[in-house]
Amino acid sequence: MAILVDEGTRLLVQGITGREGAFHTGRMLQSGTNVVAGVTPGKEGQDYEGVPIFNTVDDAVEETGANASVIFVPPPFAADAIFESLDGGLSTLCCITEGIPVHDMMRVAGYIKGKNATLIGPNCPGVLSPEKSNVSIMPGDIFMPGNVGVVSRSGTLTYQIVNELTQREIGQSTAVGIGGDPIIGTDFIEILGLFEADPETGCAVMIGEIGGNAEQLAAEYVQSEMSTPVVAYIAGFTAPEGKTMGHAGAIVSGGESTAEAKSEALREAGIRAATNPSEVAELVAEALGQA
Amino acid sequence: MDLYEYQGKELLRNYGLETLPGIVAGTPEEAARAAETLGGTVAIKAQVLTGGRGKAGGIKVVSSPREAEEAAEQILGMDIRGHTVRRVYVEGGAEIDREFYLSITVDRTAKRPLILFSTEGGVEIEEVAETNPGAIVRLRVDPLLGLLPYQVREITFAAGLEGEAAKGVGRTLTNLYKAFEDLDASLVEINPLVVTDDGRVLTLDAKVTVDNTSLYRHKDIADLHDVEAADVQEQRAQEVGLQYVKLDGDVGILGNGAGLVMSTLDVVAQAGGEPANFCDVGGGADAEKISTALDIVTSNEQVESVLFNIFGGITRGDEVARGLLSAIERAGITLPIVVRLDGTNAEEGLKILAENTPENVHTEVTMLEAARRAVELARDGGG
Numbered sequence: 001m002a003i004l005v006d007e008g009t010r011l012l013v014q015g016i017t018g019r020e021g022a023f024h025t026g027r028m029l030q031s032g033t034n035v036v037a038g039v040t041p042g043k044e045g046q047d048y049e050g051v052p053i054f055n056t057v058d059d060a061v062e063e064t065g066a067n068a069s070v071i072f073v074p075p076p077f078a079a080d081a082i083f084e085s086l087d088g089g090l091s092t093l094c095c096i097t098e099g100i101p102v103h104d105m106m107r108v109a110g111y112i113k114g115k116n117a118t119l120i121g122p123n124c125p126g127v128l129s130p131e132k133s134n135v136s137i138m139p140g141d142i143f144m145p146g147n148v149g150v151v152s153r154s155g156t157l158t159y160q161i162v163n164e165l166t167q168r169e170i171g172q173s174t175a176v177g178i179g180g181d182p183i184i185g186t187d188f189i190e191i192l193g194l195f196e197a198d199p200e201t202g203c204a205v206m207i208g209e210i211g212g213n214a215e216q217l218a219a220e221y222v223q224s225e226m227s228t229p230v231v232a233y234i235a236g237f238t239a240p241e242g243k244t245m246g247h248a249g250a251i252v253s254g255g256e257s258t259a260e261a262k263s264e265a266l267r268e269a270g271i272r273a274a275t276n277p278s279e280v281a282e283l284v285a286e287a288l289g290q291a
Numbered sequence: 292m293d294l295y296e297y298q299g300k301e302l303l304r305n306y307g308l309e310t311l312p313g314i315v316a317g318t319p320e321e322a323a324r325a326a327e328t329l330g331g332t333v334a335i336k337a338q339v340l341t342g343g344r345g346k347a348g349g350i351k352v353v354s355s356p357r358e359a360e361e362a363a364e365q366i367l368g369m370d371i372r373g374h375t376v377r378r379v380y381v382e383g384g385a386e387i388d389r390e391f392y393l394s395i396t397v398d399r400t401a402k403r404p405l406i407l408f409s410t411e412g413g414v415e416i417e418e419v420a421e422t423n424p425g426a427i428v429r430l431r432v433d434p435l436l437g438l439l440p441y442q443v444r445e446i447t448f449a450a451g452l453e454g455e456a457a458k459g460v461g462r463t464l465t466n467l468y469k470a471f472e473d474l475d476a477s478l479v480e481i482n483p484l485v486v487t488d489d490g491r492v493l494t495l496d497a498k499v500t501v502d503n504t505s506l507y508r509h510k511d512i513a514d515l516h517d518v519e520a521a522d523v524q525e526q527r528a529q530e531v532g533l534q535y536v537k538l539d540g541d542v543g544i545l546g547n548g549a550g551l552v553m554s555t556l557d558v559v560a561q562a563g564g565e566p567a568n569f570c571d572v573g574g575g576a577d578a579e580k581i582s583t584a585l586d587i588v589t590s591n592e593q594v595e596s597v598l599f600n601i602f603g604g605i606t607r608g609d610e611v612a613r614g615l616l617s618a619i620e621r622a623g624i625t626l627p628i629v630v631r632l633d634g635t636n637a638e639e640g641l642k643i644l645a646e647n648t649p650e651n652v653h654t655e656v657t658m659l660e661a662a663r664r665a666v667e668l669a670r671d672g673g674g
Binding site for chain 2: 101106109139152153155160182207210240246247
């Protein structure tokens, strides 16, 4: 098994004809993802590498039975694309777009509550279940199938850690980039819950960073609800207060937002925390009894 | 994007919030003239994009144009938490009856706007949260419904307000929420919000932060960006679309991806070094972008060595290596550079670097080794 995306995923790409959308659609097809449709308003009837393009999500769903979407639409139009997918009845949405206004995302987050859908991102690398489905911009080559679930606020840091796991021949069940924005569709807790329920996942890796308090909430959740071992890593100990460190959501604004406060919460919850990315793979090996 | 008090007030006035008359001044003479125009007792307030100006002596109350000139003389050029005061706001006075605190921020966990109201105005809200948490009312707004009338009543009742004052504070809150939404603000803070002896509700200080990602639809606000107040390197990076934050150390740091770069900074600190900056060059191996980034990082005179941490993902290590070599050549860097290359085709990339590297470029395989090396080289360079 895997979480969120697998062999049953029938993917729709919103913004399939844009530079990023087209490039990554090609890569997702190469890694065997079942890409069934693309949406670009005004380009219905065309195709991209054999994937039919539709004007609207509704048309695409009706014609192809798509059940998941990945969004490459530019920031000013991205929230609209999310609403369109939600109203189109898609259950898994992955928004790659970086730079969506916070107020747009608050409206999206309010609207999605009434829907039976999961939004991953925005400003995220997507979701990848090795050799099953790749709904992401992640480099598929560094992954191998296995039983470690990875959830992260950062893209390249995920690649770094996955690569070290793979080098140790520790495979992954699913890797989920939840995104680096202040308001994201799905938080650590929800993904950790899915890993806990997934019989194939034997260990979860959580990669956090400065800003907000999602890591603290996750720490409480791990302590009270999870039997699956969790290894964590937090980035941003050297970040100064009040400065945005690349990700819009990575900002120290006192209190719970610092890396110190987060790692303190992890320690208190008895979670294995690595001090650098390389140590993560060591701790995972330990947790799996493979050290 | 943070706005100055006078800019924030100007925006809030458009939404019906009442402020005292004020004039911006860049010189003591201008301040004197402003005080004369306004008449009576005026406050001379430092305009800086940071808090704590009151404690730092950045606000003075004076009663004549001559005193205004003297006060402005003292305040202009003052350093407040690393920010140089280049303008003061000369503002008229008022007879204050009661002071409150009112703000709207984004609650990341609830994913909703959060209203904070405190009956203790003029004090930092963090302080009140510790000393008198009962004074604070918290209220979350459904962004799809907007602020509801009952929520406004909850606040005014909690504040113990009656009559005109209750109506005035209620109106202010309603208008402030409208401004928060319209301006795509991530923070609007009025501290203090005052009720005067004659029952008026005034915005005495205003802090407005507009969400950077929304600036494409707020050109007028984007134009308020104060280029002079920005750090030279940060300003240049912003213009070319690079994510750069200046720090105090001597190890310049570049990498691809915000998380990886943050982590690189931490690892350098763990190795006993001090990062000089954060710089995310993003994906790809665009030689021009990398050389611009290298140029910005090394233009900080404190930098003694550079650590370039790249994880080749979709962009393969060999392409990254070629881009990097061409960028180093183009930027003409002579400082020691440690390159750590990992990920897809890292071996090929390292081989290319090994065969063609200029003397000042060192390669390492792991992040930790690279960090140690960069720290050593910074020490050697710094003497």
